[in-house]
Amino acid sequence: MKAQESVCLVHPEIKIKDIMSLYCTDKDLEQKIKNQSVYHFIGDHDQRKCFSVLMLVEVIKQVDKTLDVINLGAEDFIVYYKRKQEESKIFHYGKIVFVILVAFFGASFSIMTYNTDVGIEELFYNVYEMIMGQAPDGPNILHISYAAGLAIGIILFFNHAGKIKLNDDPTPFEVQMRLYERDVNDTLMINAGRKGEEADVDS
Structure with missing residues (x-):
């Protein structure tokens, strides 16, 4: 398995497939592991949570205790939960213009x-x-x-x-x-x- 250092999600339910890459010779078992739930964010505000890769190993071992798990990624990582919001075009272009003006006059x-x-x-x-x-x-x-x-x-x-x-x-x-x-x-x-x-x- 290979986890990234940080992941941003727009849904509160965290599954293994959302936060890491996984390879297993048994494809049915691989799909079962990928769909395992790891954590669920509570509330509708933006949040973040730090995880140890050992927790993922524990979740994988709950599926099959005989598996040999090899970690090729980060040992600790962060998952960001950002609510999916529709941003108005006026506000979006306003931010772009603001950044352009700050960069131009600052330079x-x-x-x-x-x-x-x-x-x-x-x-x-x-x-x-x-x-x-x-x-x-x-x-x-x-x-x-x-x-x-x-x-x-x-x-x-x-x-x-x-x-x-x-x-x-x-x-x-x-x-x-x-x-x-x-x-x-x-x-x-x-x-x-x-x-x-x-x-x-x-x-």
Whole structure:
């Protein structure tokens, strides 16, 4: 068997097939095990529960005590229960617009403060005067090339331009989100273990 580190379900009844992959040479027995109930969330609010893989072994052994169970996945995992809700299109697109505005103005502010800190305007002024022999009277080729290079660099680094990805590698955002998700899950499992809230064979 192979359990994932975290699973999100939209129904309160947790069966083995919902939270792990399972292989058995006896297909009838495999289907019977997959349909075994593990836990049932009570209430209609969003919840989460930490489980030990030993609990799954116990559930499987209840079906057939002679089975040899080999775990190839996580030793502890979290199941999230999220109620299935229909989200209005206005609210959905409103969230998208909000994120776009925050990202745009946040990035703009960061770039402007960086340029101010390093004195980029003064640097361009001096470089232009050094090469052209006269002081610039406004935006010039250095500003244009810098702005274009900045945009191209951001697209190449983040590997994303609209719906187009430059290659199949995950973007830095995706990598950071997966790392954050893993850290959150690890923290929740450690806290559940310390508080005795983890569903285990002796709980």
